[in-house]
Amino acid sequence: MxxxxxxxxxxxxxxxxxxxxxxxxxxxxxxxxxxxxxxxxxxEGVIDRRVAILNPEKVNARVTVFVSIRTNSHSTEWLRRFAEVIVQFPEVVEFYRMSGDVDYLLRVVVPDIPAYDAFYKRLIEKIEIRDVSSTFAMEQIKFTTEMPLDYLPVDK
CATH class of the missing domain: 1.10.10.10 (Winged helix-like DNA-binding domain superfamily/Winged helix DNA-binding domain)
Known part of the structure; x- marks a missing residue:
C-alpha cells in the first residue's frame, strides 16, 4: 500500500x-x-463495503445506551448462543467481548427510555445474564466511521 x-x-x-x-x-x-x-x-478486503450513514435523529434512534453485561458462564457454547440472541436485535449496533470487569459491551440505539426498557426485557427473557448495567449517553462529542490510516505500512 x-x-x-x-x-x-x-x-x-x-x-x-x-x-x-x-x-x-x-x-x-x-x-x-x-x-x-x-x-x-x-x-483485498481493505474496503469492506460502502454504506450510507444515517442521521439518528431522522430515523428516530436518538438515545444511545452502552450496555455492560457480566455472565457466570464463559463456555464457547454459551457465547455462541448469546451471540445468536444479540445479533437478532436491530437496536444493537455494536457488540464486543471485553477484558476486565465487564464480559460484553453493547451499543444500543433506541428512540427513548421506554424503548430501551422494552429491549432490556426482551434481552433478559432470551438468555440468562448475571448482571446488566446500562449507561446512557448524554451528548455525542465525537462520532466517526473513518479508520486511522497513519498506522498502515507505506511502500515507497
Whole structure:
C-alpha cells in the first residue's frame, strides 16, 4: 500500500459516493489507474463495503445506551448462543467481548427510555445474564466511521 492508496482511502472514507474521476484528480492519477487501485483495495478486503450513514435523529434512534453485561458462564457454547440472541436485535449496533470487569459491551440505539426498557426485557427473557448495567449517553462529542490510516505500512 503506497501513499496514493492512502489518499484514495481517506477520500472514500469522507464520501464513498465521490466519483472515481474526482478521486483521480485529487490524488494525481488518471481515471483508469485510480479505478484499478480502488478495485484492488476492494478485492483485498481493505474496503469492506460502502454504506450510507444515517442521521439518528431522522430515523428516530436518538438515545444511545452502552450496555455492560457480566455472565457466570464463559463456555464457547454459551457465547455462541448469546451471540445468536444479540445479533437478532436491530437496536444493537455494536457488540464486543471485553477484558476486565465487564464480559460484553453493547451499543444500543433506541428512540427513548421506554424503548430501551422494552429491549432490556426482551434481552433478559432470551438468555440468562448475571448482571446488566446500562449507561446512557448524554451528548455525542465525537462520532466517526473513518479508520486511522497513519498506522498502515507505506511502500515507497
Amino acid at each position: 503506497d501513499r496514493l492508496d492512502r489518499k484514495i482511502l481517506r477520500l472514500l472514507q469522507e464520501d464513498s459516493t465521490i466519483a472515481v474521476a474526482d478521486i483521480a484528480k485529487k490524488v494525481g492519477l488518471s481515471t483508469t489507474p485510480c479505478w484499478r487501485r480502488i478495485q484492488k483495495l476492494e478485492e
